[in-house]
Each structure stands twice: as structure tokens, then as C-alpha cells.
Amino acid sequence: xxxxxxxxxxxxxxxxxxxxxxxxxxxxxxxxxxxxxxxxxxxxxxxxxxxxxxxxxxxxxxxxxxxxxxxxxxxxxxxxxxxxxxxxxxxxxxxxxxxxxxxxxxxxxxxxxxxxxxxxxxxxxxxxxxxxxxxxxxxxxxxxxxxxxxxxxxxxxxxxxxxxxxxxxxxxxxxxxxxxxxxxxxxxxxxxxxxxxxxxxxxxxxxxxxxxxxxxxxxxxxxxxxxxxxxxxxxxxxxxxxxxxxxxxxxxxxxxxxxxxxxxxxxxxxxxxxxxxx
Numbered sequence: 362x363x364x365x366x367x368x369x370x371x372x373x374x375x376x377x378x379x380x381x382x383x384x385x386x387x388x389x390x391x392x393x394x395x396x397x398x399x400x401x402x403x404x405x406x407x408x409x410x411x412x413x414x415x416x417x418x419x420x421x422x423x424x425x426x427x428x429x430x431x432x433x434x435x436x437x438x439x440x441x442x443x444x445x446x447x448x449x450x451x452x453x454x455x456x457x458x459x460x461x462x463x464x465x466x467x468x469x470x471x472x473x474x475x476x477x478x479x480x481x482x483x484x485x486x487x488x489x490x491x492x493x494x495x496x497x498x499x500x501x502x503x504x505x506x507x508x509x510x511x512x513x514x515x516x517x518x519x520x521x522x523x524x525x526x527x528x529x530x531x532x533x534x535x536x537x538x539x540x541x542x543x544x545x546x547x548x549x550x551x552x553x554x555x556x557x558x559x560x561x562x563x564x565x566x567x568x569x570x571x572x573x574x575x576x577x578x579x580x581x582x583x584x585x586x587x588x589x590x591x592x593x594x595x596x597x598x599x600x601x602x603x604x605x606x607x608x609x610x611x612x613x614x615x616x617x618x619x620x621x622x623x624x625x626x627x628x629x630x631x632x633x634x635x636x637x638x639x
Contacts, residue, residue, distance in 0.1 A: 402455055501549070600632050
């Protein structure tokens with residue numbers, strides 16, 4: 362959905378009132394669109410055209426040690442296709458609710474100009490322009506595993522579930538011959554929320570001056586000022602590796618199902634919310 366509204370107004374007669382002015386304002390809004398509401402974008406798994414855009418970072422977590430896989434049923438947005446992919450349960454990023462292919466966008470534009478007739482030969486004038494574009498975009502929850510670098514904090518984001526954890530699946534590990542070993546888990550932090558950012562771009566400029574005629578000369582003296590500012594803000598979903606990796610490796614987090622309120626709060630406390638650049 363898109364909405365556009367605009368209006369303009371002018372007043373003053375330069376020859377009668379010695380001044381005139383013109384103002385114009387417009388607003389345009391484009392609502393976001395989730396990919397899974399459109400047939401061409403509702404899945405990243407299109408084998409008939411060779412598209413396999415799935416991820417092994419799932420929730421519930423995907424245990425790679427011993428080839429255990431995802432414990433329990435493989436429910437959306439995870440999926441299985443045994444004839445092609447085998448028995449594994451993988452994550453389909455495009456089918457996730459809230460994953461946008463078109464962001465939410467709001468655009469304001471403003472223009473004003475005016476003239477003042479000082480005398481028959483001299484005229485003062487000014488023009489001002491301003492625009493502001495604000496775009497909010499949302500994608501899948503953060504994947505965390507040995508597949509992804511963890512910046513300067515660690516070589517990678519590996520999660521190892523120790524046998525001492527109450528969430529260690531001993532029966533599954535025993536069935537795969539790895540009981541008692543630390544289990545490597547590929548995880549998607551659904552409880553951290555969707556990754557959501559807002560980019561804002563503002564541009565403004567003003568021109569002002571005086572022009573006229575003197576003897577055989579036409580002259581124009583003016584000044585100009587312009588400023589542009591870009592800002593990006595993280596609203597949700599991005600985490601500090603230095604805080605979340607120790608928590609996920611502590612064994613106190615259920616990587617395969619719901620957590621207690623206290624653990625949910627601890628996971629959400631590792632998020633960064635704020636400006637990333639300006």
C-alpha cells in the first residue's frame with residue numbers, strides 16, 4: 362500500500378504588494394510487504410529452478426555432532442524435503458512471518474520561496490528546500506553458530522552444549538553414538554527478536570540573495586548553505602557476541618524450546634539498541 366498527500370499555496374503580488382511567496386509540502390508513505398504474502402517470494406526453496414536458499418541455523422537448534430539434527434518435529438518456518446535434501450530439518454528464511462521484501466518508507470519534501478521588491482531595480486529573494494526519508498527494514502532473527510565470525514570477540518560464534526546441561530538430549534546423543542560429548546549446535550535466536558533497523562536521510566538547503574541593476578550592469582549577490590545527514594539505528598534483534606556467547610554456552614539456555622522468563626530476559630539483555638552510525 363502507498364499513500365501520497367501534497368499541497369501548495371502561494372500569496373502576494375510582486376507588482377502590487379512588493380512581495381510574493383510560495384510553499385509546497387508533500388508526504389509519501391510506502392507500507393512494508395512481507396515476502397511470504399507473495400507466491401514468488403514465500404519460500405527460499407525452489408528446486409525446480411535451482412534455488413536452495415535455506416539455512417542450517419534453525420530454531421529449535423540444529424545439532425551437527427553425530428548428525429543428530431533438529432530434535433522434535435520440523436515445523437514452519439523450518440522444513441524437510443527428504444527426496445531431495447534427505448532427513449535434515451532446515452530453516453526457510455523467506456517463509457518467516459515478518460521478513461520484508463519491501464521496507465516501510467516515509468518521505469517528506471518541503472519547498473518554500475519568496476521575493477521582496479526593495480525598489481524598482483533591486484529585489485531580495487530566498488529559497489529553502491528540505492527532505493527527509495525514513496526507511497525501516499526487518500529480516501530474520503540472528504543466526505549464531507560456528508559458521509559465522511564473531512568479530513574480535515571470538516574466531517566464530519560456536520555453541521557447545523555440555524553434557525551437564527539439563528537440556529542435553531542424552532537419548533538422542535546415545536542413539537547417534539555421541540552421548541557424553543559436547544554437542545555443536547547451530548542456533549537462531551528467535552527469542553532475541555527480528556533484526557530491525559531504521560535508516561534516516563535528511564537533506565536541507567537554503568539560498569538567499571539580492572539582485573538588481575546598476576547603470577549598465579546586472580548584478581546578483583547570494584549565499585548558499587546545504588547540509589545532509591544520514592543515520593542508522595538498530596531497533597531490535599542484533600546482539601553483542603561478547604555477552605550472548607557465554608550465555609548460550611553456559612548450558613542454562615534451552616536451545617530447543619521455550620525458556621523461562623528470566624532466561625528470555627537474559628537473552629534480550631544481550632541485544633544492542635541504538636545508533637550504529639551518523
